[in-house]
Amino acid sequence: VKNLSLLSPEQVELAKMLLEMGQSHLFEHWPEPGVDDDEKRELFNQVARLNSSYPGGLPSYIKTARELLADSKAGKNPYDGFMPSVPSGENLTFGDDAFIQYEDAGVKEAHKAAFVLVAGGLGERLGYNGIKVALPSETTSGACFLQHYIESILALQETSCRLAQGDGPTEIPLAIMTSDDTHSRTVELLESNAYFGMKPTQVKLLKQEKVACLDDNDARLAVDPRNKYSIQTKPHGHGDVHSLLYSSGVLKEWHDAGRRWVLFFQDTNGLLFKAIPSALGVSATKGYHVNSLAVPRKAKEAIGGITKLTHQDGRTMVINVEYNQLDPLLRASGYPDGDVNSETGYSPFPGNINQLIFEIGPYLEELTKTGGAIKEFVNPKYKDSTKTAFKSSTRLECMMQDYPKTLPPSARVGFTAMDAWVAYAPVKNNPEDAAKVPKGNPYHSATSGEMAIYKANSLILRKAGVKIDDPILQVLNGQEVEVWPRIVWKPKWGLTFSDVRSKVHGNCSVTQRSTMVIKSPNCHLVDLSLNGALIIDSSDGTEVEVAGAVQNKGWTIESVDYKDTSVPEELRIRGFKINKIEQLVKP
Ligand code: UGB
Secondary structure: OHHHHHOOHHHHHHHHHHHHOOOHHHOOOOOOOOOOHHHHHHHHHHHHHHHHOOOOHHHHHHHHHHHHHHHHHOOOOOOOOEEEEOOOOEEOOOOOHHHHHHHHHHHHHHHHEEEEEEOOOOOOOOOOOOOHHHOEOOOOOOOEHHHHHHHHHHHHHHHHHHHHOOOOOOOOOEEEEEEOOOHHHHHHHHHOOHHHHOOHHHEEEEEEOOEEOEEEOOOOEOEOOOOOOOEOEEOOOOOHHHHHHHHOOHHHHHHHOOOOEEEEEOOOEOOHHHHHHHHHHHHHHHOOOEEEEEEEEOOOOOOOEEEEEEEOOOOEEEEEEOHHHHHHHHHOOOOOOOOOOOOOOOEEEEEEEEEEEEEHHHHHHHHHHHOOOOOEEEOOOEOOOOOOEEEEEEOEEEOHHHHHHHOOOOOOEEEEEOOHHHHOOEOOEOHHHHHOOOOOOOOOEHHHHHHHHHHHHHHHHHHOOOEEOOOEEEEEOOEEEEEOOEEEEOOOOOOOHHHHHHOEEOOOEEOOOOEEEEOOOOEEEEEEEEEOEEEEOOOOOOOEEEEEEEEOOOEEEEEOOOOOOOOOHHHHOOOEEEEEOOOEEEO
16 A cells, blocks of 8 residues: 555556456555665556557456356366367469469459458477577578568559559558567568568558466466566467457448458468468358368367367357367267378368458458457466366467357358468477477478479469479488479469469479579570579569570589578578579679
8 A cells, every 4th residue: 555656657557457356466565665766657557558558458368357266166178069060161273273263353353452460479389589570491592481461562552553553452461470589680681672672651561469368277376486576477369360450440440441351470481371362262152251261180289170060059250170179079969089091192171271361341340359369278287186276377379260169150251271281381399399390291391381382383384284293202301292393482472373374384304403593584495404503683574584494504403401500590401501503693
């Protein structure tokens, strides 16, 4: 009480709220006024931040935490009463007629879209010291993920706006969710690279705040072990993106500007934009309010499964069930073997890749009701079976793909499934963990993420009529991967399959040892026979024709050990580096 005199009227109100919410331990042992006064006020500054950044404030956070902790103690299953089944969705095959039609529809629609990159995670599983969006998506061109994403959005923008002929929005905005762990390094990356060609005003950064940690089942807020005048905090998860888009007013701004779609994506998937146009076309054609991109998923693979859940009371929803929950849910629902591969070699539940497309109108309407609050969960590690004490403090968490959980059954929620080779190759696992992945399951490492880009580009060119040699198998950082020719192109050259097909002519061929980098948006390959390295580099729009035989020593792949600290970390984690021995540069 004596310390109250140190506080502003607003801070006094916060102190009362904390008392009412059973949080007096945060200040009841404080020394007399005159000792650590600034630190005491700082605690209340932190309380104010924690209170304002959570929908419903701290009282709501503490109340939800008590409920979820009680459920967890009682061993309540969040899926109680629900029966899982395989949902139906749109299955696309890259390059066939339906795919091309959806791509065309998606590209037309894209100028009415806005993109949201969730990049607040540190990527603990990868263990990389920098931010993940700064990692090269592949080391042949060296373009980092953020550059690749921005150039892909700009390519979409250019084509889509040209088709729209001034009808509707003329720019595609990008919002990036950051956190204290990633914010300043993301700003630095953008600023030191002139926003990779985007207008700075086109990019909005939304920083997520961490949430308070909890010490016990009564949801007593945890005092930071390093500072008794501070509450310990941890990340709340990517689900924060919804409340941030709402509270910042960004979503409303997009809606008012006539935008129709918002597309969410993750920090390290170099294939994603090959799948975006067609998936957006599916959303527009089918009128999906929520569309999740999915890929075939190996049973027990560490990605969520898209599942139809039917409750005893008749409610149904199509939702991601996280990988650690799908197997127990199936076992409890009459599938004694749990999550197992079917005769196709894959789990019947498509894998969620957390690429989500929402229609803005219904999304904004829903957020106006919920403030963007997403169903949360808690995952305390208990000391013993009495479940009364935790090994370390816990916190509430939320996931962006849980958004449909609060939607009425009338909402149109679907998914679009595509082969993984064209849609999903994230960089999430460190070399050691990747090398332990069961044979046949994807590694999701920097090695596999890069090799997947070469494979996808090679297969796309094959479909466009180029003769591409088969890959060789190589073991890099303990992972056996297919090494295809290192073919990469700028998004402006080959945004869609139709674009690629229109730029390949006659009998072209590429050997496995070859490298091809296409930087020119308007380059045509005519009867090209490549055995070596070829760089086509004129960034203006002039037409370049590359024809005939190209033969040189080329670029080779040299393996490096991830433990070799003389090699830069971003190369070490992929287990190889590229030796640029000889190349032909055109024009
Ligand atoms: N992220 C944030 O922006 N803020 C946070 O607080 C946390 C993360 P992870 P996760 O695609 O394989 C998801 O850690 O959560 C960003 C799906 O839940 O890489 O383990 C972070 O920067 C799962 O269903 O993934 O698993 C990154 O961009 C499955 O689809 C993104 O959120 C899985 O991804 C994902 O964070 C997958």
